Amino acid sequence: MSEDRMSEDRDERADDAVDSATEVFLAHRNLLFTVAYEMLGSAADAEDVLQETWLRWAEADIGQIRDERAYLVRITTRQSLNRLRTLRRRREAYVGPWLPEPLLTTPDVAEDVELAESVSMALMFVLETLTPTERAVFVLRExxxxxxxxIADAVGKTPAAVRQIAHRARRHVEQRRPRARVSPDQTRSALLAFQYALETRDLSKLVHVLAPDVVVVSDGGGVKQAALRPLVGADKVVRFLSGGLARNGAELTTAPTVVNGSPALIFRLDGELDGVMAVRIEDGRVSGLYYVRNPHKLTRVGLETALTLR
Known part of the structure; x- marks a missing residue:
């Protein structure tokens, strides 16, 4: 065989390997994005992690890998952990509470109860209280x-240590996350009542639709006005919402949507996007509000994001 022909064969095999690697990566891309997003709470950082994962995947000897999905998840987890440790230092200096970047999700996310709960703003806010390793273990296990x-391979710990970390993280999260399930009809009814009370600025109706121990967490990132700490109790939340509306003095419009698999409202003031508020509903009342006003976190509000656990 001539040297030219041998060179052509090598090039063809290399091209086939790249095509195969690309096909496998794309088949698992939504899963890998979901892993990275649940660990980081930022779509932009998750995309960066996927780019880093692809570069390492493209260099791997795929023929020697028995479980491609597990291998890719392991790379994604390690890259996410590295990035999360860096981000945690930045977030310590963040102005006010840090909320995850809200993602406009496809209808199938809301229909998948486990997926919707795992990416909900309520749960991801709680995950911010875990250490990076605890968060990685909790996300991968739960x-x-x-x-x-x-998980031990992904986080660089022994299986015994991972069991202990998982138990500790689970106990921590269980003490803080909401557990009540709500029917679609209850959700729709409460969301519409809350939306109407906001737009009409009817404080009596607003009080009625809020749970007595409702919590509001607002994230302005030091760019937009927001409460510097979570507010608890219907009276405080009403004052916060009504005070904000009065100060703005602009025409408020809201539109129901679904972010992170849960009901939400898109807020516009004089037609301009002001923020996204994820709404947690329990027993027919609004029990949690997660209001993201930081404009840097609103760039994907108009773009549906596909998420999956599989």
Whole structure:
């Protein structure tokens, strides 16, 4: 065989390997994005992690990899952990509470109860209180149902240590996250009542639709006005909402949507996007509000994001 022909064969095999690697990566891309997003709470950072994952995947000897999905998840987890440790230092200096970047999600996300709960603003706000390793272990175990051995490989710990970390993280999260399930009819009714009370600025109706121990968390990132700490109690939340509306003095319009698999409202003032408010509903009343006003976190509000646990 001539040297030219041998060179052509090598090039063809290399092209086939790249095509195969690309096909496998794209088949798992939504899963890998979901892993990175649940760990980081930022779509932009998750996309960066996926780019880093692809570069390492493209260099791997795919023929020697027995479980491609597990291998890709492991790379994504390691890259996410590295980035999360850096981000945690930045977030310590963040002005006010830090909320995840809200994602406009496809209808199938809301229909998948486990997925919707795992990416909900309420749960992801709680995950911010975990250490990076605790968060990685919790996400991989609780959301993606990975085995302790697989998680140990991903986070660089022994399986025994991962069991302890998982137990500690689960106990921490269980003490803080809401658990009540609400029917679609209850959700729709409460959301419409809340939306109407806001737009008409009817404080009596607003009080009626809020749970007595309702919590509001607002994220302006030091760019937009927001409460510097979570507010608890219907009276405080009403004062916060009504005070903000009065100060703005602009025409408020709201539109129902679904972010992170849960009901939400898009706020516009004089037609301009002002923020996204995820709404948690329990027992027919609004029990939690997660209001993202930081404009840097609103760039994907008009773009549906596909998420998956599989």
């Amino acid at each position: 959301a993606f149902d990975l085995g302790y051995d697989e």
